[in-house]
Amino acid sequence: MSPGHYLALSTILFTIGAVGVLVRRNAIVVFMCVELMLNATNLAFVTFARMHGNLDGQIIAFFVMVVAAAEVVVGLAIIMTIFRTRRSSSVDDANLLKY
Amino acid sequence: MSAHLLASGAVAAQVADKQSGEPFFFWLLAIVSVAAALGMIFTRKAVHSALMLAAVMLSLAALYAIEGAPFLAFVQVIVYTGAVLMLFLFVMMLVGVSSTDSLVETIRGQRLWAAIGALGFLALLGAGLGNAALGDSAGLQAANSEGNVIGLARLLFSKYVFAFEATSALLITAALGAMVLAHRERTTPKPTQRDLSTSRFKSGAHPGPLPGPGTYALHNSVDMPALLPDGTPSELSLNPVIAARTDTIERHPDLYGGTAEEAVDRDVSAVKTTTDEAEDAGAESRAVFRSGTGAPGGDAPASGPGAGSGPGSGSGEREGEAGK
Helix, strand or coil: CCCCHHHHHHHHHHHHHHHEEEEEEECHHHHHHHHHHHHHHHHHHHHHHHHHHHCCHHHHHHHHHHHHHHHHHHHHHHHHHHHHHHHEEEECCCCCCCC | HHHHHHHHHHHHHHHCCCCCCHHHHHHHHHHHHHHEEEEEEECCCCHHHHHHHHHHHHHHHHHHHCCCHHHHHHHHHHHCCCHHHHHHHHHHHHCCCCCCCCHHHHHHHHHHHHHHHHHHHHHHHHHHHCCCCCCCCCCCCCCCCHHHHHHHHHHHHCCCHHHHHHHHHHHHHHHHHHHHHHHHCCCCCCHHHHHHHHHHHHHHCCCCCCCCCCCCCCCCCCCCCCCCCCEEEEEHHCCHHHHHHCCCCHHHCCCCCCCCCHHHHHHHHHHHHHHHHHHHCCCCHHHHHHHHHHHHHHHHHHHHCCCCCCCHHHHHHHHHHHHC
């Protein structure tokens, strides 16, 4: 399999994640779509590592995973805090900063 | 996109690290992951989305393993599927698992424009990918010669050691941030057991514990109300959810063909007769209660032949003992 196949798969998954971020309203699902996009870029990094024959791409993918884990922790805590005050996890309901 | 696929098909012959069976697993995992990703954004229930995301992540882990990244494959399974996704599910349970997205568009034409934008983005990335001189893949045989983990560790602790140290600061900050965000300051002092007891008596509703279901009743099922010492059924003993249900008859094939109300009436009359008998005999109160559970057990097989099985005979024996 050429790296192009893997990169195409990564592109498709990234686009699906972006569509999910655009169309979904539930903040948790939006967050899961962001995770899907991060995973898609990880696949691209791993493919690049294989393409170039060194492990730097895998290291970057590893760092992406670490940062994603930290981001999930903080993001879910924020979603829970918003849910506590507004009793809703919909992204449409948090509109205090509008206008 | 198709032009690029043709181009990559042309280079496929000269891939350095050809593995047998790779095309089959690649296409299998690609189809599974894309289908699961599409399912993730199109299912309405958030839990289903999370499970679909788990499928995508596991497929990606398998793809990492195929691509010579066994360490990342395991990290993907353990950290992403194991920890991150479970965190998602925990928060989903806290926030409310029944929350489904509404299908009403709050911004007009949002979905249409999202689809158009996605197609444009896909075309853009596909064109970039198709025009890139990807060449053949060098393969990781040399880099993984002393093991993937050792190779990664050599890089991580030499070239990327500063980023690695920065990661520790990031993780500590994230842990602290989660604690600060999830922590709720108590604005009122915590009520002690004494305060709770006082408020319970002040409200005057029901100071003691509620009666348990099935007390002094023939049926020990949780949906049969308890009988109070004077023989009246107590609604308080039932869970309000159970009391609100109306399909009692279907739930009780053991009620000798009757409804729950008839069964309660039978229990009430049984308790009353035994109480009266005991009062006549002037027996002590403990014997009253034991024969109170036993006496209708003798009646039951007469009214319904199939019903008086284990409990009926057992209580009949106890009644005999109490009689002696």
